Amino acid sequence: xxxxxxxxxxxxxxxxxxxxxxxxxxxxxxxxxxxxxxxxxxxxxxxxxxxxxxxxxxxxxxxxxxxxxxxxxxxxxxxxxxxxxxxxxxxxxxxxxxxxxxxxxxxxxxx
Amino acid sequence: xxxxxxxxxxxxxxxxxxxxxxxxxxxxxxxxxxxxxxxxxxxxxxxxxxxxxxxxxxxxxxxxxxxxxxxxxxxxxxxxxxxxxxxxxxxxxxxxxxxxxxxxxxxxxxxxxxxxxxxxxxxxxxxxxxxxxxxxxxxxxxxxxxxxxxxxxxxxxxxxxxxxxxxxxxxxxxxxxxxxxxxxxxxxxxxxxxxxxxxxxxxxxxxxxxxxxxxxxxxxxxxxxxxxxxxxxxxxxxxxxxxxxxxxxxxxxxxxx
Numbered sequence: 424x425x426x427x428x429x430x431x432x433x434x435x436x437x438x439x440x441x442x443x444x445x446x447x448x449x450x451x452x453x454x455x456x457x458x459x460x461x462x463x464x465x466x467x468x469x470x471x472x473x474x475x476x477x478x479x480x481x482x483x484x485x486x487x488x489x490x491x492x493x494x495x496x497x498x499x500x501x502x503x504x505x506x507x508x509x510x511x512x513x514x515x516x517x518x519x520x521x522x523x524x525x526x527x528x529x530x531x532x533x534x
Numbered sequence: 535x536x537x538x539x540x541x542x543x544x545x546x547x548x549x550x551x552x553x554x555x556x557x558x559x560x561x562x563x564x565x566x567x568x569x570x571x572x573x574x575x576x577x578x579x580x581x582x583x584x585x586x587x588x589x590x591x592x593x594x595x596x597x598x599x600x601x602x603x604x605x606x607x608x609x610x611x612x613x614x615x616x617x618x619x620x621x622x623x624x625x626x627x628x629x630x631x632x633x634x635x636x637x638x639x640x641x642x643x644x645x646x647x648x649x650x651x652x653x654x655x656x657x658x659x660x661x662x663x664x665x666x667x668x669x670x671x672x673x674x675x676x677x678x679x680x681x682x683x684x685x686x687x688x689x690x691x692x693x694x695x696x697x698x699x700x701x702x703x704x705x706x707x708x709x710x711x712x713x714x715x716x717x718x719x720x721x722x723x724x725x726x727x728x729x730x731x732x733x734x735x736x737x738x739x740x741x742x743x744x745x746x747x748x749x750x751x752x753x754x755x756x757x758x759x760x761x762x763x764x765x766x767x768x769x770x771x772x773x774x775x776x777x778x779x780x781x782x783x784x785x786x787x788x789x790x791x
Contacts, residue, residue, distance in 0.1 A: 468575050479575035
């Protein structure tokens with residue numbers, strides 16, 4: 424969230440850790456559902472620090488009993504693959520990597 | 535025997551209305567703060583707080599109505615009582631002001647409600663005990679939220695510290711009303727229905743002292759306290775809050791939507 428707030432003359436322009444107030448860093452939120460095994464990305468929140476981010480995530484993303492556990496991660500700490508390189512990264516034309524070509528001996532039965 | 539029962543019923547109804555009105559009036563204030571918070575995350579947070587307090591108010595008002603036995607519903611009790619019939623502590627009706635006032639008022643309310651509800655879960659009245667058990671869980675989260683903001687803003691910038699101390703100083707004289715007690719509460723405490731208020735006050739003082747110390751804010755020493763809410767004597771702010779809250783219901787009694 425960042426929007427311009429007009430300042431009165433002489434008003435102190437507050438900063439937090441060198442950032443203008445109202446420009447809190449972004450956090451990615453991961454929620455584990457009651458019957459889920461893993462935390463799933465739910466969205467993001469703005470917050471000044473990790474503890475506040477957990478509180479904000481609880482209030483924004485678990486209002487309707489969606490989860491029993493919350494992770495927050497600074498968005499800046501997430502390193503992503505480059506969409507322009509998707510062709511090189513995600514060449515999907517290698518069906519032989521799926522195990523469907525193996526013959527399973529009858530003695531093994533269902534796997 | 536009949537006299538004792540009558541007295542106890544009246545005392546219980548009064549006590550339930552005091553508990554309910556704290557939540558009803560605070561919920562109204564918090565509802566008016568939605569969309570005025572510093573960021574969208576806290577707009578949602580304050581809406582959650584508002585709905586928790588409103589839910590507690592509804593449970594308590596419904597129960598008060600059934601104990602009273604005069605056929606008044608939660609809506610009647612919330613919407614058709616005037617200023618002198620509302621028994622909330624005067625802290626709850628104080629205006630929103632800036633974000634500092636909202637979080638400090640909330641800290642004081644939460645530091646009071648957590649020990650109050652935890653003690654009420656042991657109430658001799660099973661219905662009140664059940665309502666308190668649900669409310670205690672909510673109050674513990676509220677306290678985390680309010681104390682987190684008080685610490686961050688108190689121990690934040692010069693400007694946020696100044697505003698927080700101003701809010702603490704401005705609201706402090708309304709906290710004593712939370713702990714005023716009278717024959718009504720003495721009777722219920724004697725019967726094990728209400729907790730002894732001294733233990734609640736000791737935990738309130740400890741919580742407030744701890745949070746304000748971490749926030750680098752000082753606890754006011756001014757001994758003046760504005761009391762009277764529990765017997766219907768309010769600050770001028772409730773007289774403006776009530777018509778805004780009640781006008782629709784009074785204009786269209788029994789309306790449903």
